[in-house]
Amino acid sequence: xxxxxxxxxxxxxxxxxxxxxxxxxxxxxxxxxxxxxxxxxxxxxxxxxxxxxxxxxxxxxxxxxxxxxxxxxxxxxxxxxxxxxxxxxxxxxxxxxxxxxxxxxxxxxxxxxxxxxxxxxxxxxxxxxxxxxxxxxxxxxxxxxxxxxxxxxxxxxxxxxxxxxxxxxxxxxxxxxxxxxxxxxxxxxxxxxxxxxxxxxxxxxxxxxxxxxxxxxxxxxxxxxxxxxxxxxxxxxxxxxxxxxxxxxxxxxxxxxxxxxxxxxxxxxxxxxxxxxxxxxxxxxxxxxxxxxxxxxxxxxxxxxxxxxxxxxxxxxxxxxxxxxxxxxxxxxxxxxxxxxxxxxxxxxxxxxxxxxxxxxxxxxxxxxxxxxxxxxxxxxxxxxxxxxxxxxxxxxxxxxxxxxxxxxxxxxxxxxxxxxxxxxxxxxxxxxxxxxxxxxxxxxxxxxxxxxxxxxxxxxxxxxxxxxxxxxxxxxxxxxxxxxxxxxxxxxxxxxxxxxxxxxxxxxxxxxxxxxxxxxxxxxxxxxxxxxxxxxxxxxxxxxxxxxxxxxxxxxxxxxxx
Numbered sequence: 001x002x003x004x005x006x007x008x009x010x011x012x013x014x015x016x017x018x019x020x021x022x023x024x025x026x027x028x029x030x031x032x033x034x035x036x037x038x039x040x041x042x043x044x045x046x047x048x049x050x051x052x053x054x055x056x057x058x059x060x061x062x063x064x065x066x067x068x069x070x071x072x073x074x075x076x077x078x079x080x081x082x083x084x085x086x087x088x089x090x091x092x093x094x095x096x097x098x099x100x101x102x103x104x105x106x107x108x109x110x111x112x113x114x115x116x117x118x119x120x121x122x123x124x125x126x127x128x129x130x131x132x133x134x135x136x137x138x139x140x141x142x143x144x145x146x147x148x149x150x151x152x153x154x155x156x157x158x159x160x161x162x163x164x165x166x167x168x169x170x171x172x173x174x175x176x177x178x179x180x181x182x183x184x185x186x187x188x189x190x191x192x193x194x195x196x197x198x199x200x201x202x203x204x205x206x207x208x209x210x211x212x213x214x215x216x217x218x219x220x221x222x223x224x225x226x227x228x229x230x231x232x233x234x235x236x237x238x239x240x241x242x243x244x245x246x247x248x249x250x251x252x253x254x255x256x257x258x259x260x261x262x263x264x265x266x267x268x269x270x271x272x273x274x275x276x277x278x279x280x281x282x283x284x285x286x287x288x289x290x291x292x293x294x295x296x297x298x299x300x301x302x303x304x305x306x307x308x309x310x311x312x313x314x315x316x317x318x319x320x321x322x323x324x325x326x327x328x329x330x331x332x333x334x335x336x337x338x339x340x341x342x343x344x345x346x347x348x349x350x351x352x353x354x355x356x357x358x359x360x361x362x363x364x365x366x367x368x369x370x371x372x373x374x375x376x377x378x379x380x381x382x383x384x385x386x387x388x389x390x391x392x393x394x395x396x397x398x399x400x401x402x403x404x405x406x407x408x409x410x411x412x413x414x415x416x417x418x419x420x421x422x423x424x425x426x427x428x429x430x431x432x433x434x435x436x437x438x439x440x441x442x443x444x445x446x447x448x449x450x451x452x453x454x455x456x457x458x459x460x461x462x463x464x465x466x467x468x469x470x471x472x473x474x475x476x477x478x479x480x481x482x483x484x485x486x487x488x489x490x491x492x493x494x495x496x497x498x499x500x501x502x503x504x505x506x507x508x509x510x511x512x513x514x515x516x517x518x519x520x521x522x523x524x525x526x527x528x529x530x531x532x533x534x535x536x537x538x539x540x541x542x543x544x545x546x547x548x549x550x551x552x553x554x555x556x557x558x559x560x561x562x563x
Contacts, residue, residue: 002204005184009083010054013061021077023087023094023101030084031077031102034064035111042073043115043140043320044106048099048131049124050082050176057182057295058124066309067119071322073111077102079127083180091177091211091222092126092151096229099131107138117316119143119309122248122278126151126224129255133225133233141319143312145241146278148251149230153223155254157468159551161479163250164446164467164508167194168396170518173211173222174198189506194518216519227258235268237326239315243276244337244487245283245462247396247507253484257546260346271347272311273334273487278397280304283337286400293401336428337463339489347485348544352431357496359418359530359538366532368420368496368540373533380529381416383502383511386522389415389448391507392462399462406452407460409499418540419454420496427490431543433464433483435498438536439474440529446470446511447528448504449481451540452497453490460497463488467508476531482547498540502528 012018016032023029032053036042045067051058053076064074080098081089103116116138118128125147132142133149152169156162167189175183183205187197195216202208211222238259242252259265275283280294294301311333317323330343344350357368361377389412393404410417435449447470451463466483490496503510512520530538 002185002200004201004205007052007055007182007184008180009052009078010056012054016061016064016076018084019075021102021105023080023098027080027085027087029077029080029086029098029102031075032060032064033111034068034074034076036068036071036073039111041111041113042071043117043316044112045072045074045316046077046102046106046116046118046131047075047120047124048077048079048095048102048118048127049120050079051124051182052083053078058121059295059301062301062305063309066305067313070313070317072117072313072316075102075106081180082176085180089177089179089210091173092130092224093222095127095130096134096225099127100134100136103131103134103136103138114138115140115320117141117143117319119145119312120147121145121280122147123151129230130224132236132238133229135234139236141237141239141316143239143241143315146243146246146248146252146276146280148248148253148255149227150224150251150254151248153251155250157551160472160474161468161470164448164469164504165517166247166396166508167506168247170198170212170215173209173215174201177211178205178207178209192521193512194509216516227255230255231258231262231265235265237268237270237315237319238265239270239272239312241272241274241311242485243274243278243280244335244464245275245277245399247399248278249484256347257548269331270315270329271332271334273332273347273485274307275335275337277399277401279401280308281398281400283400286403288401334487336430337488338491339426339428339487348431352544353429353542354544355429355542357418357420357498357540359498359532359540361532366416366418368418368498372535372537372539376531376534376537378529379416379532380527381500381502382414382525382527383446384414384525385503385510385512388503388505388510389501391504392450396507403461405459406450406462406499407454407458409501410460414502416500418498418500422456422493422495423490425492429463429486429488429490429496429542431486432546433466433486433540433542434545434547435466435481435483435500435538435540437479437481437500437538438476438531439470439479440476441470441474442526443470443473444511445526445528446502446508447479447481448501448508449483450499450501451483451486452499453488454495454497456493465504467504478536480547480551486542500530502526
């Protein structure tokens with residue numbers, strides 16, 4: 001029987017004062033106010049989230065106290081329609097206006113000195129970006145983490161390809177956007193169509209998610225404003241924190257690549273790149289011991305807080321001139337997985353890798369080779385949507401909780417694994433990772449790629465992954481599979497490997513028989529073919545060139561402006 005756990009609002013902590021903030025349409029949003037000890041007017045850190053301002057999951061009271069200890073007044077607000085706030089439960093519909101109205105109200109309070117800053121993860125990082133889109137002049141800086149302005153949307157590359165939809169968007173709507181509360185449940189991903197598991201959930205719950213239902217109406221209204229809205233907004237200093245193992249990093253990098261090219265925003269953009277997943281688990285702790293989770297373990301939470309909050313405090317202090325100099329802050333701080341922290345003036349850094357491997361079919365097994373095979377030859381693999389390649393772990397948001405061994409995937413007939421030579425010494429791979437494929441496949445086909453670290457004992461763990469869908473047929477034209485960015489130490493004796501696949505389920509929707517994989521039955525097996533060898537054969541590159549630039553070298557139309 002389907003088990004559903006419902007979570008309502010937790011108690012307001014004794015050191016917080018609960019307040020209500022009116023929006024322009026009269027809706028009242030609930031918030032907690034954490035005042036500094038001297039009660040004098042102070043800059044305000046605002047956090048707007050849909051996960052309960054007082055709940056254990058986001059432990060906002062602990063975070064607010066850490067900001068408060070550094071002289072900031074803190075306001076933590078339930079967004080419209082969630083937990084104690086009034087209004088309809090609507091994903092991403094009101095965040096620009098509600099962010100503006102909340103900032104405006106705060107600036108009129110005697111405990112605010114006129115400066116407001118915003119911090120947050122995931123959706124409550126998105127609300128910081130949305131507030132920046134509003135252009136309120138009192139918003140002095142934002143520090144969004146593991147998020148982006150197009151959070152949960154499916155990106156279109158503009159060259160006949162696009163990203164593959166993550167299943168997490170609709171699952172999120174059925175978990176957090178049914179009503180004011182939160183619902184924990186596990187979908188049965190083996191059911192077809194995929195919507196069947198959700199219908200069972202809604203039937204048992206006795207209510208539905210308007211955001212979920214809106215997904216099937218043809219033109220959903222539950223989507224964030226386009227990236228163009230952010231690019232057209234007055235720039236504010238922005239510290240983006242991105243996790244190397246975050247399943248939402250595609251939206252972070254979509255923002256950062258566009259902002260870094262924009263002459264208005266680029267001088268205000270700062271990056272912090274960490275070896276974390278979406279739930280802020282760190283590579284050095286992976287895999288997690290049972291119960292070692294900061295949402296439930298106070299000890300783990302205490303260990304997390306310094307690296308979680310303090311970089312934003314230092315950034316805000318520098319923006320306001322309270323401590324340090326903003327001009328002296330490094331534009332980029334990045335952690336090399338299994339290595340050290342580094343600083344640079346830009347990303348990718350000037351000393352980024354210039355590494356290129358050619359996919360090779362010479363020899364008994366496919367290889368990553370320094371030189372291409374002399375003669376081109378086709379390689380074919382088949383995707384069966386009724387038996388897709390399994391995703392790496394149990395929870396895409398907590399990729400480092402189990403750090404799954406992916407060595408067995410190479411035994412599947414629908415996976416092509418190319419393995420490189422053993423590293424003679426520790427080698428840092430730094431920069432943009434892309435796979436270039438001359439591709440033959442029909443419209444609707446998907447291509448998934450995983451970059452792996454293969455240990456001397458044969459175990460294989462994920463470094464990065466990317467995926468694309470074909471909106472039109474391709475008949476040998478080149479495509480670029482964007483693996484995003486990497487900073488990873490391939491240790492001596494380890495080998496780089498690349499998997500090419502047709503699926504990655506349940507993290508990404510499988511192909512279906514029909515236009516919408518959510519409402520379709522599993523389609524028939526479909527083939528993809530690439531060419532290895534010769535001057536234009538498939539290859540893997542890690543370096544400074546960006547996917548947007550590389551896609552323009554193909555035969556398809558160049559992409560338009562992002563977002």
